[in-house]
Amino acid sequence: MESTTIIYIVLAVLISVIIAFFQYFYKVKKTPKVHILLFSLKALSLFLIGLLLINPKITTIETENIKPVLSVLVDNSLSTQFFKEEKKVQELVSKIKNNQELQDKFDVEYFSFGNNIQVLDSLSFKETQTDISKAINAVNELNEDKKAATILITDGNQTQGNDYEFLSAKNKTYPVVIGDTIQYQDIQISQLNVNKYSYIKNKFPVETLLYYEGKETVNTTFSIVRNGNRVFSKKLRFSPENPVQTVTANLVSNTKGIHYYTASVSNIKNEKNTKNNYKSFSVEVLDEQTNVLLLSSFLHPDLGALKKAIESNKQRKVDIALIQDRNIDLDAYQFFVLYQPNSYFKSTLEKIQSNFLLISGTKTDWNFLNSQNLGIQKRAINQEEEYIAVYNPDFLTFYQEDIGFDQLPPLKDKFGEVQIKKESQSLLYQKYAGIETTQPLLSTFEGNDKKYALLFGEGVWKWRAASYLKEKNFESFDTFVGNLVQYLASTKKRRRLDVKAQRLYAANEPITISAFYVDKNYQFDSRASLELTVTNLETKDKKSIPFSLFNNSYQVSVEGLASGEYSYTVTVKDQNISSSGRFNIEKYQIEEQFTNANFKKLEKLASKTNGTVAYVDKVDDLLKNIYNDASFYTTQKSITKKQSLVDWKWLLLLIIILLSIEWFVRKYYGKI
Secondary structure, X not given: OOHHHHHHHHHHHHHHHXXXXXXXXXXXXXXXXXXXXXXXXXXHHHHHHXXXXXXXXXXXXXXXXXXXXXXXXXXXXXXXXHOXXXXXXXXXXXXXXXXXXXXXXXXXXXXXXXXXXXXXXXXXXXXXXXXXXXXXXXXXXXXXXXXXXXXXXXXXXXXXXXXXXXXXXXXXXXXXXXXXXXOOOEEEEEEEEEOOEEEOOOEEEEEEEEEEEOOXXXXXXXXXXEOOEEEEEEEEEEEOOEOEEEXXXXXXXXXXXXXXXXXXXXXXXXXXXXXXXXXXXXXXXXXXXXXXXXXXXXXOHHHHHHXXXXXXXXXXXXXXXXXXXXXXXXXXXXXXXXXXXXXXHHHHHHXXXXXXXXXXXXXXXXXXXXXXXXXXXXXXXXXXXXXXXXXXXXXXXXXXXXXXXXXXXXXXXXXXXXXXXXXXXXXXXXXXXOEEEEEEEEEEEEEOOEEEEEEEOEOHHHHHHHHHHHHXXXXXXXXXXXXXXXXXXXXXXXXXXXXXXXXXXXXOOOEEEEEEEEOOOOOEOOOOOEEEEEEEOOOOXXXXXXXXXXXXXXXXEEOOOOOXXXXXXXXXXXXXXXXXXEEEEOOOOHHHOOOOOOHHHHHHHHHHOOOOOEEHHHHHHHHHHHHHOOOOOOEEEEEEEEEEHHHOHHHHHHHHHHHHHHHHHHHHOOOO
16 A cells, blocks of 8 residues: 555544544533543544545455366267267267366366357257367467367368368367277279369360278279269279379360269278269350451451461351452351451441451551541551550550560551540550650450450561560460450450359258349449249259348358259349359268278377377276376466455445444434
8 A cells, every 4th residue: 555545544543533532522521421432433434434535445465276278179060970979979078077076177168160169059960061170279279378188079080171180289189089990991082173164065174083991902983974974984993002093084065054973983892981982063164156257358467367366265266258258147256357447348347246356557448447436537648657566554454464565576557647536445555766655556445335446557477476486386476366356255244243152062061152232333232132042953942041241242041952953043122133043962971971080190189289099988097197187287376456445335334324323322312
């Protein structure tokens, strides 16, 4: 207590005594004995009032016993149910709870884990994934500043998350192994890699990693099936010396749409678990074949160079035609390249409804082009000029890196100033006579649902040849032309409703579908009401669920769907906007792929954390060892607490009682 406070308390005592003395003894000729009582009551009550006004801080020291923490992590996944270990796990948890020695020595915490970790309430053994590393990290962070240990009750088989074998945990971990520890012969598809998309009539690779566990040499067959038809098959031989094989199958996609496949490996002798012998996958086949017409009034080397560059993408087919040919079916083409147009192109430009690329040159009729409302005017004179390309890094229409445009041969065109009348973006500017300008060499235009580009110069065949001389291939030039054609040929418009869903879900896996909805200004609209309708294509059963707003998107989670094929539709209430798709729920359970407990990894985890591993029948010994471990002990912590005297409510009550007694005594003796 501070010295100033002590002085105030002494003054409070003196003032209280002086006031009481003056009231009951000063100038009193005869002092009854009752005055001594009244003096004491008055002095004490006044002192207590003064003490409350001074409000000194009372310091107390308390000692707190801190027990070490024992975290019990229980595997709540389907694999426990698959191994038929539910009863043993329940009994094991009860045994720990009823162990009074552990309860006295530790603060015992109980958690269950699967996809996530949570405080143990009840065990359902229905979690569809197992993340052991997340569970261990969570309790380690929770007890970071405490002496702690962890009992891990699991089969050791993890389906997601970081490998727990390599965790750097400071707390001792004691795994209790559940499940079958006997090693059975087993062959499984451990991994399957495939691109989600393919183009029609293109081959797409399927890479499958197969793993064998056993002591004998076995023969098996790997196959891929679609709609009941085998599309790939290969005989394989496995042995203890050759337990891993990778099979690559090149499949052909002949029809547009989403196709579902099942990869499987035939059963081997004495195989206990066959559910890991197959795995399903899906591929969406896209039909984006683009027919391109390269139209000119005369033959030129540029035509061949452009044809080869555009057809480097196998989804594009180019035909070259002369404008004089009146039998051209324009409706058969989705994209046009107009090479050095003249007045003969007038009817063609009027008929073309799709996007196009226009290339000018020394034979271009600029009087004709200036009258076509293309957004450009060129005051061309009858004089040729060579233009070197200058790359514009601020071009934003689509991504195109600089392939060394300024090192390419110059293009030729008629000399003249170009005036742009419409909004445009220039990828390349002109450089002539050694002077860089902001005159366009390649510009793109977009408006009124049409996109087109203008290249002011002939001689791109020289660009392709120069690209080959520099890099020994045509890739950079062909990619440049491909990017330009891809942007111009694309007719896709931005959709106001964008839905994201997987095409394939494992059985009992949470099905989450998200949607992004924008208003007419393409700004996210949080006011909308979205609904998902899911239909089983076999039973025709329907299920409708509203979306919930989550940050800047809408999300919905669907549960309880049986395996099979489903279609879905997302609709926006009071708007004629919807989006549809399909997904498949396979019968494969990822938690059922294991034949036995992974006791080897659990032993490594225990060894790394200075713990010990135990099996269910040896749990009593494990619990005894944990109890007898001297590194877990109760610590004492001194806590200094400061409390204001004002907080002592009983002191106020005592003052009221003292003043009341004084009043009644004075009233009784007629002093009032």
